[in-house]
Structure formats: C-alpha cells, structure tokens
Amino acid sequence: MTPQTKGKAMILNTAIWQAVINEAKAKCGAHPLWLSAIDRAVVEIEKSRYWSFVEGVLTIQSLTSAKLYKVDGAHTCEATAFKKPCKHVAARRLMQLYFESLGNVAPVADEAPAVAPEIAAMRMREAERASAVLIRSYKGKREFYGSIEI
Numbered sequence: 658m659t660p661q662t663k664g665k666a667m668i669l670n671t672a673i674w675q676a677v678i679n680e681a682k683a684k685c686g687a688h689p690l691w692l693s694a695i696d697r698a699v700v701e702i703e704k705s706r707y708w709s710f711v712e713g714v715l716t717i718q719s720l721t722s723a724k725l726y727k728v729d730g731a732h733t734c735e736a737t738a739f740k741k742p743c744k745h746v747a748a749r750r751l752m753q754l755y756f757e758s759l760g761n762v763a764p765v766a767d768e769a770p771a772v773a774p775e776i777a778a779m780r781m782r783e784a785e786r787a788s789a790v791l792i793r794s795y796k797g798k799r800e801f802y803g804s805i806e807i
Contacts, residue, residue, distance in 0.1 A: 669755070677754045681747075690742045698748035710756070715749040
C-alpha cells in the first residue's frame with residue numbers, strides 16, 4: 658500500500674512505527690538535540706491535521722505555525738537556518754524508515770509527458786486538495802478548520 662491509498666485513511670502500523678522511532682533514537686543516542694527533534698517529529702506526524710509522504714517528499718502542516726511544509730532533501734526552515742536539528746527533517750527520515758520497514762518502495766510517478774513547472778505545481782495542489790476532507794468544528798465562540806488525508 659502506498660501513502661496515497663486511493664480513498665482510504667492513512668493509518669500507521671503502531672508496532673512498526675514504534676520500532677522505527679526506537680531505532681532512530683538508538684542511532685542518535687549521544688545527540689540530545691536530535692532526540693528532541695525526533696520527539697517533536699513524532700508529535701507532528703501523529704497529531705498533524707494534514708500530512709502525506711509521496712516519492713520521498715513529506716508534506717506536513719506544522720502544529721506550531723500551521724504552515725504547510727514540503728520536506729525533501731534540500732529542506733530549509735527556521736531551525737536549519739540556525740544550524741539546529743529540524744523536526745521536519747526528522748519526520749521525513751522517520752517516514753522513510755517506516756515505509757522501508759513496511760517493505761514498500763517509494764511510489765513511482767506515472768509516466769506522463771513533461772509539463773511546465775507551473776502546471777505541475779497546480780496539478781499537485783489540486784491532487785492534495787482532492788485527497789483531503791475539510792473538517793469544521795464549533796466549540797463555543799471559536800470555529801476550528803482542518804483537513805485529513807483520505
């Protein structure tokens with residue numbers, strides 16, 4: 658099963674997920690900043706309103722800033738600008754390890770003719786919108802909006 662599960666919710670296998678977290682923490686045991694980044698990454702993945710992992714790119718909505726981050730090998734954010742371990746980079750690596758543990762390979766894009774980058778970006782945004790459901794909940798005087806990947 659690939660991260661884009663064609664109409665089904667993405668649910669992590671908790672046993673494999675926990676094993677991946679434990680392995681990652683064991684590998685960076687002497688680096689407390691990376692341990693903290695891993696802990697923050699786990700919270701982001703488990704509680705984020707939206708995330709997807711396709712072709713090695715993690716797209717995740719941050720819990721702290723509500724920004725949508727696309728995390729690839731060249732990711733930059735506030736933490737990386739200060740040369741500190743980044744929770745987004747840690748989250749991406751955790752997802753890579755998770756899907757490797759499942760025995761899946763990264764999904765391969767369908768063969769398609771080359772298109773202009775603007776059109777490709779537009780199609781990607783449309784696909785992300787199509788695979789999300791808007792949730793609206795009312796609590797007192799506040800309305801909360803979020804989305805989940807389906």
